[in-house]
Amino acid sequence: NHDTVVLELLASDGQMSRYEIGQQAQAAASIGQGHIMHAIGGHGRSLWLKVMRRFLGGRLEDELVMLNTAMTGFRGNATAGIEQALAEITRSIQLELDWNCERAFMDKGVKYYHEALPGLRSAQVVQALPQDRPVVLIMENIEGGTLQSWIQREVTGVDAPDEACEGARLLKAAFSVWSTEALLRSGFFHGDPHAGNMMFHYSAENKTGALTFIDFGNSIDVDDPVSGLTKQVVFLVFGTLLKSPKLALRAFRIQNEATECRLACELDEAWKKAESATWWQYGAAAA
Ligand SMILES: Nc1ncnc2c1ncn2[C@@H]1O[C@H](COP(=O)(O)OP(=O)(O)O)[C@@H](O)[C@H]1O
Ligand SMILES: [Mg+2]
Incomplete structure (x- = not known):
């Protein structure tokens, strides 16, 4: 009928199981939604079905074309950071849709x-x-x-x-x-x-x-977690504890010396401001 869908699943051992899925989603997910699959015929446990919203892939492609068109007028050194951020965001959305x-x-x-x-x-x-x-x-x-x-x-x-x-x-x-x-x-x-x-x-x-x-x-x-992750976390934690912006910033890959100086000053100021603050204001300032 219109309220339920019946799905047959073929397991790798050749066994066919039937499940009933209600049209009504049990949970709304950000890029999909979740339904319970009730086993028909008492052969076992229920399952969970997560289904992607339609047209998401196409919409991402369209938006990328628009963003790239908007960016063409602004290429150059000044926008290198923005371009890199955009590429990273795009990659992470593509991964999420995969x-x-x-x-x-x-x-x-x-x-x-x-x-x-x-x-x-x-x-x-x-x-x-x-x-x-x-x-x-x-x-x-x-x-x-x-x-x-x-x-x-x-x-x-x-x-x-x-x-x-x-x-x-x-x-x-x-x-x-x-x-x-x-x-x-x-x-x-x-x-x-x-x-x-x-x-x-x-x-x-x-x-x-x-x-x-x-x-x-x-x-x-992460391929090599000790050099690719742990070291950076240690720099960030100890740099923060010792209030050394230079040490804390070694957690990040900053190619430009001027940027590094500016960030170090900002971090120093944020920490000074946070000295009299409560721990949650301190956290917000550090973030
Ligand atoms: N395997 C599961 N069994 C039962 N409920 C689930 C299962 N997976 C997800 N859910 C429910 O669906 C919600 C959204 O699922 P989730 O996979 O976190 O989607 P999203 O990627 O949108 O965050 C969860 O918060 C939870 O309530
Ligand atoms: Mg989730």
């Missing part, structure tokens, strides 16, 4: 995060369709809700303290695995690990929780 890439990153999420510590998980992808240029990602349907909604919810009852402790333990576990993996091991990291991109579920019977990474669209893979 769901074969997202699928590969989800596989890496499973490889590096899944069960790295008890209860820590990463969403497992089942299929990306169509294979050459996917606009649909089918993955496991994660129990619970986003960590964001859990934080905002008032947790009551006798289990509340246990549940809160389990949430805190898992958030620490997620940060620890995420940062260690990025800085000291593979160089892979989920690029957008906010509370809306993690799912949390607590089982009161077992007194255990599960925290699952989802949405790997903005992930990054």
Whole structure:
């Protein structure tokens, strides 16, 4: 009928499974939307389908043509920075629209995060369709809700303290695995690990929780993490702690000496201004 769609999925072992998908989306996503796929015939678990909005690829192409036309009158040294920023933004949007890439990153999420510590998980992808240029990602349907909604919810009852402790333990576990993996091991990291991109579920019977990474669209893979990432983070942190703009700026690739001087002055001023400020004003000034 018009309210549901039935999808047949052929698994690699040759087994065909049927699923019912409601027209109504369960979650609106920025570049797509999410639907639950209910298994028909009681053969197993439900799945999650993330589908890309139509025409996004075409719209990006059109906007790039317009931007490039607008830029042609302004080429030269003065706009080199803008051009580079534009190229980087374009590349990151193209990557976000490339769901074969997202699928590969989800596989890496499973490889590096899944069960790295008890209860820590990463969403497992089942299929990306169509294979050459996917606009649909089918993955496991994660129990619970986003960590964001859990934080905002008032947790009551006798289990509340246990549940809160389990949430805190898992958030620490997620940060620890995420940062260690990025800085000291593979160089892979989920690029957008906010509370809306993690799912949390607590089982009161077992007194255990599960925290699952989802949405790997903005992930990054650094070849040599120690020289390509860790060193820069160390410069930034120690430069900030020691209030040395020169040291902090070594975290960035600044080719122009005049720019470096200007940034150093701005940073120095921001830090001075922030001395009497609260920590959050300090954070905003530093940003
Ligand atoms: N595998 C999943 N199982 C259950 N819910 C999910 C799953 N993946 C995403 N969601 C829900 O859909 C929302 C948006 O999905 P997400 O992949 O983060 O899209 P976007 O790229 O737009 O941020 C999430 O915040 C979550 O509520
Ligand atoms: Mg998201």
